[in-house]
Amino acid sequence: MSTVTISTLISLGKQMLTQNSDSAKLDAQILLSFVLNKPISYLLTWPEEQVGSTNKEDFLLLLQRRVLHEPIAYIIGEKEFWSLPFKVSPSTLIPRPDTEVLVETVLQNHGDGTHTCCDLGTGTGAIALALASERTSWIIDAIDFNTDAVSLAKENAASLGFITVNIYQSDWFSKVESTKQFDIIVSNPPYIDKVDPHLVEGDVQYEPLSALVADKEGMGDFMIIAEHAINYLNPNGMLYFEHGYEQGDSLRNLLKVLGYRGIKSIKDYNGHERVTFAQR
Template identity: 55%
Template sequence: MSAEHSVENTLKQAVLRLQESGSDSPSLDAAVLLCHALDKPRSFLLTWPEKILEDKQLNDFEQILQRRLNGEPVAYIIGEREFWSLPLHVSPSTLIPRPDTERLVEIALDKALQTSGDILDLGTGTGAIAIALASELPQHKVWGVDLKPEAQQLASANAQRLGFINTEFRAGSWFEPLDAGTQFALIVSNPPYIEKTDPHLSQGDVRFEPLSALVAEDNGLADIKHIAKHAPAYLLAGGWLMFEHGYDQGAAVRNILSSLGYHQVETFKDYGDNDRVTIGCWQPEK
């Protein structure tokens, strides 16, 4: 093997190819994929740049690099994505957890710390939101519901692998799998909220993600309306409902919650200064 196949040169060539393919993070993609192929930590790439790779290592790397060059998300290729500093297993049956969703977790934590009731995450996917909350709130039980049994199983496996026993995951449509009379201090959701004609659906990583977890009818608001309408039956008095939603949906979601009788309705911005999370408090009339 020549120096051409050293860690350093292999990485450089991969970065160039990823740049040409249009990756918006070619250096990071190349490093993560090479570490995965070598089964080594990132520090290995810095410590051993001159190390010559074996044929099998090169072949393994080329196979997964080709998948990324074809546009497949890195998270699906390596089967993992970090969220809230937690390594979560992911699969093509679920959305890939994104940094903006950590804003929902932050706001939920602020409200949850003032309560003692259970928490519900609707459309839990990988379990990212539920597990992040469970990690910070060991005194609370956190429930997660997802329509897809494979997502529910993945979320359960993530929680079990990470050792969070204060979680429970069920499969079914929104509130359907919950026992009658179950009530929560906090209901959170990152539901489908993209309009089906949105051009972003044909771009980037989103092309590989399940449409059922992305797209909603009624200009992307159908699922938010459904959850907001039925949530009062599952909220304790003074409980909070909160949604992640699209950058241009803040006013619409505030209107939905206000029209249904929620109080203290407010929209919070994400790290990019876009409307991202809207909340409302349920106070039943006496």
């Protein structure tokens, strides 16, 4: 059969992905809308529309990649974050909904005045560019040690129209000018223990280990950043971290030992501690 309907392909996709995805039908819809270059609303409006053989074969090839747990974002090269479309690649972590809690927390604590902000480990640029979209007067630096990530973040900044965000390569603070001072430092660093069994399961196995794993049971990069950030924060400046749901106590203790004040943790949409912040 050379052609088949949209609804038939969606049903086939759902059937193929049920064992591999918690959102099998949505995954199928996203992949088919990508192949057809149409919004999902088109698929819902025209379920009996015929799909040609070439598009059908392309769709089936993408389904096979998804069956092997390759993330949807890598397959289509894009992920929405903060209602903004971000280009993604296997060199960067895929932006996650929980990270929006980090952005929300920063925005709630800092208004529209002129603030200086540094996003450490920017990846796709998601955090920095989301903040830039809401606070146009802020002066924002975004850094990453991975040159491919830096290039991608710059591409996202250009496509989204936030070209004033200063994006550059640095291994944490190694290339940040020693005289620079920030009102806000924010980071979603690697925080998974390298022996965590989930690293070889499901979608996460496709993501770069360098963006996921830290030594010292996942606390290593928090230690480095927190120790040095205090020297780059203005008086009363704020440091924000996203972290694993079981790391809140350890992170609060670390920040207290290093002399930070006003330490507080925020829960994510599932009721788990996900963001911790403190004041210099």
